[in-house]
Amino acid sequence: MQLDVDLERVPLGEGPTPVRELTHLGEQRGQAPIWIKDDGAYSAFGGNKARKLEWLLADARRRRKRTILTGGALGTNHGLVTALFARRLGMRTVLVLVPQPESAHVRRQLERIRATGAELHFPRGVWRAYALAAWLMLGRASPPANLPYFLRPGGSVPLGCVGYVEAAIELSEQIRAGELPEPSHLVVALGSGGTAAGLLAGLRLAGLRSRLVCVLVNDLVRVDERTVARLARRTLRLLRKRGSSVREIEVAAAEIEIERGWLGPGYGHSTPAADRATRLLGEREDIVLEPVYTAKAVAAMLDLNRHGAFGPGPLLYWHTYSRPED
Numbered sequence: 001m002q003l004d005v006d007l008e009r010v011p012l013g014e015g016p017t018p019v020r021e022l023t024h025l026g027e028q029r030g031q032a033p034i035w036i037k038d039d040g041a042y043s044a045f046g047g048n049k050a051r052k053l054e055w056l057l058a059d060a061r062r063r064r065k066r067t068i069l070t071g072g073a074l075g076t077n078h079g080l081v082t083a084l085f086a087r088r089l090g091m092r093t094v095l096v097l098v099p100q101p102e103s104a105h106v107r108r109q110l111e112r113i114r115a116t117g118a119e120l121h122f123p124r125g126v127w128r129a130y131a132l133a134a135w136l137m138l139g140r141a142s143p144p145a146n147l148p149y150f151l152r153p154g155g156s157v158p159l160g161c162v163g164y165v166e167a168a169i170e171l172s173e174q175i176r177a178g179e180l181p182e183p184s185h186l187v188v189a190l191g192s193g194g195t196a197a198g199l200l201a202g203l204r205l206a207g208l209r210s211r212l213v214c215v216l217v218n219d220l221v222r223v224d225e226r227t228v229a230r231l232a233r234r235t236l237r238l239l240r241k242r243g244s245s246v247r248e249i250e251v252a253a254a255e256i257e258i259e260r261g262w263l264g265p266g267y268g269h270s271t272p273a274a275d276r277a278t279r280l281l282g283e284r285e286d287i288v289l290e291p292v293y294t295a296k297a298v299a300a301m302l303d304l305n306r307h308g309a310f311g312p313g314p315l316l317y318w319h320t321y322s323r324p325e326d
């Protein structure tokens, strides 16, 4: 199945990203077999952001924008990767960064962000960040009245989600080709919700029955089953509006399961379960997790699988991270 759609795109990565079974976890694995789709391999800067930015930055370029205005928490992957790709396309980036618990990971991310040359602002909280962003929209306009391209934190708007519809279709082709079995459940980290929404729309379009299990890692913005389903429906509407022959399908909030028990004290706070998952996957499977998203997603998946929550499976862990090349 091909996604034929009248939307511009700048290629920032390449699929299909590899799939394999995790065979070295021993008893730590739990009941169901676990497969991974290593979507971090999509680009040198990881899959999660590149798949969204291919469509979003193309839109900014089509509108002749010179500046991208976006934000996130201090260690934002979204901000970092936006700044890197925007620079490659000749655009500058202004980032509004809200506090998050300090850690070696966050400090390293911030160094990487600084090295992109992006203009950085550090408001004290989310509401101040919105006010500052509104002010920067006007203050960073390039003459004559070319406002910056405002990118929602996380890039979770229908156009960005198109990247994940395509990713789910890519997965369905891999299943059809016999590279992996159809998963009973697909587990992914849930931040701003665009990854989950695009995947859900794409899974249903591709006719896969896998249940989407989203592990909530974010309490800075409200994301729930209804917001994810709504974003999936808006993405499908956009595709139809832009000429894609995708069929009318219903996407309901009941099709998503959100696991809320692995957030710990909040966004960006480490948890013992996440630290254990990071060590386990690093030592046994040579997979690098970061503490904010993927470590909590894997911790949840392993705990639930040990309790038999997924039945016989198989499970697919959708890995959204790869360390940016320094």
Ligand SMILES: Cc1ncc(COP(=O)(O)O)c(C=O)c1O
Binding pocket: 048, 077, 078, 154, 156, 189, 190, 191, 192, 193, 194, 195, 196, 290, 293, 294, 320, 321
């Ligand atoms: C590594 C990683 N995984 C998952 C996510 C969550 O994606 P979304 O914001 O689309 O829910 C992010 C978002 O920044 C991320 O950086």
